[in-house]
Amino acid sequence: MSIQSGIPAPEFEMLDDTNTLRKLSDFRGRNVVLYFYPKDDTPGCTKEACNFRDDYSAYEKAGVVILGVSPDDVKSHVKFKNKFQLPFPLLADEGHKVCDLYGVWGPKKFMGKEYEGVLRTTFLVDAEGLIVRVFENVRPANHSEEILQILAGGN
Numbered sequence: 800m801s802i803q804s805g806i807p808a809p810e811f812e813m814l815d816d817t818n819t820l821r822k823l824s825d826f827r828g829r830n831v832v833l834y835f836y837p838k839d840d841t842p843g844c845t846k847e848a849c850n851f852r853d854d855y856s857a858y859e860k861a862g863v864v865i866l867g868v869s870p871d872d873v874k875s876h877v878k879f880k881n882k883f884q885l886p887f888p889l890l891a892d893e894g895h896k897v898c899d900l901y902g903v904w905g906p907k908k909f910m911g912k913e914y915e916g917v918l919r920t921t922f923l924v925d926a927e928g929l930i931v932r933v934f935e936n937v938r939p940a941n942h943s944e945e946i947l948q949i950l951a952g953g954n
Contacts, residue, residue: 804930804931805929805931806930808924811823813890815873815876816880816888821890823924823928826924827927829864830861830925830926832922834866834920835868835917835918835919836917837917838870839889845883847940847942848879850939851865851867851885855886858947866889867890868892869891870893870894870895870898872891873891876889903920904916904918919936919937920933920935921934923946
């Protein structure tokens with residue numbers, strides 16, 4: 800992985816699930832949880848998104864923005880967001896340019912088959928736009944809780 804803590808988070812522009820163009824710089828002044836996930840409405844990705852949803856009030860209270868990113872298109876994001884009542888933006892990285900920029904696109908293995916895809920990764924970006932933490936090989940089931948502990952001053 801090329802992106803490390805302490806460096807400015809790479810700027811991007813992507814459409815969200817409302818077809819609004821979002822830039823990372825739009826969120827300056829607030830901490831951002833930027834999480835990359837493989838695919839809408841799949842078991843692990845649903846679990847991860849729903850945990851962020853269930854903990855959303857804690858993020859809001861802490862003034863933290865959550866942004867989900869996957870290579871799915873806007874239409875797919877709309878269905879996923881509506882199905883699970885997700886209260887945060889999902890960004891469409893069609894063509895995985897932003898995944899490439901963040902170094903989270905690479906070789907994966909599933910049921911003995913190798914392919915290229917999103918390596919489930921989260922970046923915690925501070926109010927000045929610096930990456931303060933990188934979470935690789937994220938476990939969807941307890942990831943939101945892990946981030947909230949760090950935001951609360953834990954390790």
